[in-house]
Amino acid sequence: MQNIDPIYFLTPLIVIGFSLGLVAYWRLRKRFSAWVLLLSLAAYAGAIILKDIFQVVTLKPFEAAVGGDPAALGIYFGLQTVIFEVGGAYLVAWYAFSRGKIRAEDASGYGIGLAFWENGILIGGSLLLDYAIISLTLSGGGSASQQLFAILANDSPALFYSPSFAFPLIGSAVLERVSSLFVHFSWGLLCVSAVVFRRRLFLLLALPMGLVDFLPPFAGSMGLLDFEGVLFALSLLSLAVALVSTRAFRRHPSETPRPSSGSPQQMPEGVPLRD
Secondary structure, three states: OOOOOHHHHHHHHHHHHHHHHHHHHHHHHOOOOHHHHHHHHHHHHHHHHHHHHHHHHHHHHHHHHHOOOHHHHHHHHHHHHHHHHHHHHHHHHHHHHHOOOOOHHHHHHHHHHHHHHHHHHHHHHHHHHHHHHHHHHHHHOHHHHHHHHHHHHHHOHHHHOOHHHHHHHHHHHHHHHHHHHHHHHHHHHHHHHHHHOOOHHHHHHHHHHHHHHHOHHHHHHHOHHHHHHHHHHHHHHHHHHHHHHOHHHHOOHHHOOOOOOOOOOOOOOOOOOOO
């Protein structure tokens, strides 16, 4: 019985590696507390749960109503990410700041945390587990192995490609996760900055970044290379917008205003109180 090539394990291992590595680096060299990692988990997990519930209720009726139109589906998925993921990240950051649990120095760590749960855990971790189960089942022989092979050969034939064909697929998959890292980091950074510096502009810049999920329904018609190229370009644009727009504020993160129930908050010199 043919098994999947071990080279396919590179995809989840690379994704998990750079996700964990970035968390470890920020923890050791920058500022990344366990509390901020938990806050990012609350924001991300809450968004995914709400999206799943919403799609269970609405996806099939919506697909039937629009006849599978990719533009309509793109709007459907994109707006969910805008509302649940970006909006949810902002709400969690707002609540944490109101309780004195997050500061401007935590903005980058919060974004890295969102990217970590998406790529290192949900995607990388689950993919690694799937490949391990598939490999063990196919190597075990018997009827279960034959049934699984028949299903995979029909639904996921790429798993049985030779290494020369597999490498471009692996590279594309890793590039897609890098794109995901960039956009999650970007809107996480902007959401925290919007809260602690009371700048609505940062939230307005972050929200459209969720529309990156407009693209997946077009993946089949665009082709793999074009799809990943456009996705990566948009993620780089998001990263540039986030870094450039918050640059002046990130220069003096220790001067973050503290939430107060009494006296007005004091902002760093030269930083306006609101838009």
